[in-house]
Amino acid sequence: MSAASAERVASNEPLLKIRELDKHFGPVQALYHVDLDLPSGQVTALCGDNGAGKTVLTKCIAGIYQADHGQVFWQGQPVHIRNARDSARLGIETVYQDLALADNLDIVQNMFLGRERLSTGLLDEDNMERAAKETLAGLRVTTVRSIRQPVASLSGGQRQSVAVAKAVMWNSKLVIMDEPTAALGVVQTKMVLDLIKRLRDRGLAVMVISHNLNDVFEVADRIAVMYLGRVVVQDKASTFDRQSVVEYMTTGGLSRSGGRRTEGS
Amino acid sequence: MADVPKAADLAGIPPEQAPDLTAAPEAAQAEVPPELVAQSLGEYVRAYAARIRAGESGVLPVIAAMLAIVVVFEVVSPNHVFLSAGNLVNLFQQSAVFMVLAMAEGFALILGEIDLSIGFVGALGAATTVQLVQPQTTNWPWPAAIAAGLLVATVFGLIQGTLITRLRLPSFIVTLAGYLIANGLFLQVLLLGPFSGFPNLLGFSDNLKLIYNLMWGSIDPTISWIAAGVVVVGIGLLIFLSDNRRRRSGLVAPPTSLTLIKIGLIAVVAVVVVLICNTNRANAGTLEGVPWMIPIVLVVLVAWTILLQRTRYGRYVYAIGGNPEAARRAGINLSLVRTAAFGLCSFTAGIGMLLYASLLNGMSSNVQGGQYVLYAVAAAVIGGTSLFGGRGKPLHGVLGGLVIGGIYNGMFLEQLSFQWEYIVTGLVLLGAVTIDAVSRRGSASGSVTRV
Structure with a gap:
């Protein structure tokens, strides 16, 4: 821990730095020389058309796939x-689109599923309920009627909140969210976007995969666009507009010059 | 940090197909158990009523079924003998087998699987025990014989569980094959020794006597009262102190009045049962006291309730029944939990059929292992266990077992032939499954529409 914190002092290194990552499945090159930075305290939106490689990249970070080549730096250290x-040990948690919650279990049971706390061999429900309550309160998830209600009775936004709370409860430093608002209505979407901002304000690095440019511009500090297995551009969100992001997503570049406001160059 | 999802398991997750629709708040409220949100008794009653209106009826159908059985059979039974103490104890004894078998089946049902073999697997274990205690042949002491019988049943269940989890065969087929194999082995075990296929529990050996007494032995009436008092006070204190502690530390807890009502109900049930059992039920002489089988069923009930609701293992059983993918990603070893559940299922069935052997005073090829499986499933489902996995408690098996036992007993008193008993039990099973399916459909559509 001391080594890690010393390392963080060294510079404003991004929390996770990926350099020249390659991944292929047989003859198919899914990722090609991918560079990506995920700094702490910022939301990075990963955009791209279907098949651009967003999911493969996510799974490489989450440790589900292993990259063929390339380097990954965590707080400046190669890992x-x-x-x-391995990824969970570093503090990377992924919230998948289907959330993976058990409908018949309540919120506390879901948040601790697989990591239950025990006292004298039996489940320590009081302890878990208190910790779950704290985590939810910390994220200001206050709309649930009872922390003991089954997940089946929650709305989509509340489920997403529970899944996120489950992810951040383990002192994670990087939370990856796959299409967190895809199935949500307007109010629920706002609730989830607010939650994402709170994660950022807590100093976590957040990566959001999204097709929805409204959400991207609402919440992202940085935007990275993938096209055919490459990250074609990544920069501050303020340097993009909708038009330019769409163009990067569909063609991998800009047809006309001046479509993007490049800052400081 | 130790338990994290396994790599391969995370790949290939289908995206959720939940469309964005508007919320149905009254349905959402109905799905929250009333004791979670109620601050007072009045609120509790209102929340409970909302829940029933939404199709989440809980134990209500089983209570209604019990009342219906009591009323109907008391009216039609000859000399209104149904509610006599002698017959009620008889009913408890007959129900005990269904109760324990239903608790056994519960393990498979909560996982969303089914075990069709428990009748004959349990019978195989019980026949083993009955054979081993025979003084003419092996003459084993009863603890060893019971342990051996339960071991045989458990191993059979573990083998089935292994086939189901490791080879990914459907539990329906594996346990159907197990049903036939166990039936054959059971008949084979019966033929051992000089008993012409009917090893019985008559005779003067203490070991025989003990197994006979599992069902037929009675506890002294005074001791029955004391024991019942100790159990009620003990359980009551546990519930009260734990609810009180949770209330004080601001955790979710029912209001005090509700806690007291719960404890009061337990006390009433205990007093009624002991009163019934302590009435002299012999035609001549004295026969009174709580039968041994009641504490035996209670021990199984308490043990499995603790295992399923208070341990990690139990939590994983429910999680797998609710969402296997979520369980897998939480780092739970699905194969291990499932295999163990089939072992526990067969172990419990061994206890149930041992009680049956005691009730029949021996074992013979007349044992209806196949029929008993269906009764067990029926009892569990009538009690409130879902056939679709993820929902159910050992208590449901006990309540449902009482209903099935009541039908069985009442039909017997009417001297209706077996065909009617089958038909009525079948209709009750259909009714229970319908309630289960309808309430599930209600809640499932609810959770999709609400986003």
Whole structure:
């Protein structure tokens, strides 16, 4: 821990730095020389058309796939993420689109699923309920009627909140969210976007995969666009507009010059 | 940090197909158990009523079924003998087998699987025990014989569980094959020794006597009262103190009045049962006291309730029944939990059929292992366990077992032939499954529409 914090002092290194990552499945090159920075305290939106490689990249970070080549730096240190356990140990948690919650269990039971706390061999429900309550309160998730209600009775936005709370409860430093607002209505979407901002304000690095440019511009500090297995551009969100993001997503570049306001150059 | 999802398991997740629709708040409210949100008794009653209106009826159907059985059979039974103490104890004894078998089946049902073999697997274990205690042949002491019988049943269940989880065969087919194999092995075990296929529990050996007494032995009436008092006070204190502690530390807890009502109900049930059992039920002489089988069923009930609701293992059983993918990503070893559940299922079935052997005073090829499986499933489902996985408690098996036992007993008193008993039990099973399916459909459509 001390080494890690010392390392962080060294510079404003991004929390996670990916350089020249390659991944292929047989003859198909899914990722090609991918560079990506995910700094702490910022929301990075990863955009791209279907098949651009967003999911493969996510799974490489989460340790589900192993990259063929390339380097990954965590707080400036080179690391190898070989499996999901490695990524969780670093503090990377992924919230998948289907959330993976058990409908018949309540919120506390879902948040602690697989990592239950025990006292004298039996489940320590009081302890878990208190911790879950704290985490939810910290994220200002206050709309649930009872922390003991089954997840089946929650709305989509509340489920997403529970899934996020489950992810951040383990002192994670990087939270990756796959299409967090895809199935949500307007109010629920706002609730989830606010939650994402709170994660950022807590100093976490957040990566959001999204097709919805409204959400991207609402919440993202940085935008990275993938096209055919490459990250074609990544920069501050303020340097993009909708038109330019769409163009990067569909063609991998800009047809006309001046479509993007490049800052400081 | 130790338990994280396994790599391969995370790949290939289908995206959720939940469309964005508007909320249905009254349905959402109905799905929240009333004790979670109620601050007072009045609120509790209102929340409970809302829940029933939304199709989440809980144990209500089983209570209604019990009342219906009591009323109907008391009216039609000859000399209104149905509610006599002697017959009620008889009913408890007959129900005990269904109760324990239903608790056994519960393990498979909560996982969303089914075990069709428990009748004959349990019978195989019980026959093993009955054979081993025979004084003419092996003459094993009863603890060893019971342990051996339960071991045989458990191993059979573990083998089935292994086939289901490792080879990914459907539990329906594996346990159907297990049903036939166990039936054959059971008949084979019966033929051992000089008993012409009917090893019985008559005779003067203490070991025989003990197994006979599992069902037929009674506890002294005074001791029955004391024991019932100790159990009620103990359980009551546990519930009261734990609810009180949770209330004080601001955790979710029912209002005090509700806690007291719960404890009062337990006390009433205990007093009624002991009163019934302590009435002299012999035609001549004295026969009174709580039968051993009641504490035996209670021990199984308490043990499995603690296992399923208070341990990690139990939590994983429910999680797998609710969403196997979520369980897998939480780092739970699905194969291990499932295999163990099939082992526990068969182990419990071994206890149930041992009680049956005691009730029949021996074992013979007349044992209806196949029929008993269906009764067990029916009892569990009538009690409130879902056939679709993820929902159910050992208590449901006990309540449902009482209903099935009541039908069985009442039909017997009417001297209706077996065909009617089958038909009525079948209709009750259909009714229970319908309630289960309808309430599930209600809640499932609810959770999709609400986003």
